Amino acid sequence: MVEQSQWMKQVEANPGHSQWYIERFRQLAAAGDDIVGEARLIDAMVGRSSRVLDAGCGPGRNAGYLHAVGHGVVGVDVDPALIEAAREDYPGPDYVVSDLAEMDLPAHGIAEPLDAILCAGNVMTFLAPSTRVEVLRRFASHLAEDGRAVIGFGAGRGYPFQEFFDDAAAAGLEPQLRLSTWDLRPFSEDSEFLVAVLGKRAG
Template sequence: MSERMRDTRWVTDTGPGHSQWYVNRFRQLAAEGADLAGEARLLDTLVPPASRILDAGCGTGRVGAELARHGHTVVGVDADPVLIDAARVDHPAPRWLVADLAELDLTAAGESEPFDAAVLAGNVMTFVAAGTEPRVLRRVAAHLHPDGVVAVGFGTDRGYQLTDFDADVVSAGLRLEHRFATWDLRPWRDDADFAVTILRRPT
């Protein structure tokens, strides 16, 4: 485990074996026929066909895999090698890479072409190392085409305040376009316990 990954809340806020538990949980949900594609459905409506999409904090790959099934080219990135190994086994079509979002530079991995969109699902922003949120958003934005879109979802009760997130969005050079209470676009309300925010990299 890298020094950087030890600092992430994915590690500090969970116990030993959490990564494998997470893998097993989503494999079980898939086997039971649970709907795990809601985030991908939303992102698919935001981009043209055959777009190039960055799944940032991809976990076990469920979102990126669904986007790939819709004909998009997907590169998934996560700091946890256990999750990336599971993604490679369960969903071999996209490309999955171990990388820290706060230091994200995909050129060295042969991915120099910019992306049309990025998605950060599964509470990614609340699991990165505390204090790195602005840098994570900047590094994701740096990999987008001008006018590229970013979809971010996380629980509002997980220690990362929306006011801080909105300030970090501005510092990353992104523009807030829409906010919803769920991935299926329920209207935003101030007491919602989850926020889905659509951002844009200005042209």
């Protein structure tokens, strides 16, 4: 049994947290705000009908967009309430309730390998710290040889960027591109956000 994620610890401490998060994105969508910038980046990186995982998909905003533009999408989240909302608001993708540290898509009848993995919304910082390398290892194991994982999270959230890159290396992933935003602005040492494009290490 893996250590409980930071997200689920928050949910246990505040049972209304999941619903607050769901309603937040419903309100943003209703207001016409752009809530799928991360998904557009992934769409630009892969060909049509690609296999894409939205890791830590939450209530489905990115998975729903990627499905709508023609990709085969799997959304995985540890929180059953978020998966229920995703199925309601963005039907079409395959949704799976699972901790990312225990993710096994073939066990759910979902084909792999994956062309791309999207991990947005500070998901990496909501993992139990002891599971970070295992999550990255599972990303690598599900990726096609030329597939890419795109992972974004902010600074100051208890996971230094260099520690993340060290963990990625331990999991068999290496950086191909480092950005500071989802709209492709360059990364620098004082960037407050990281968007890392990772590929499987050759050999």
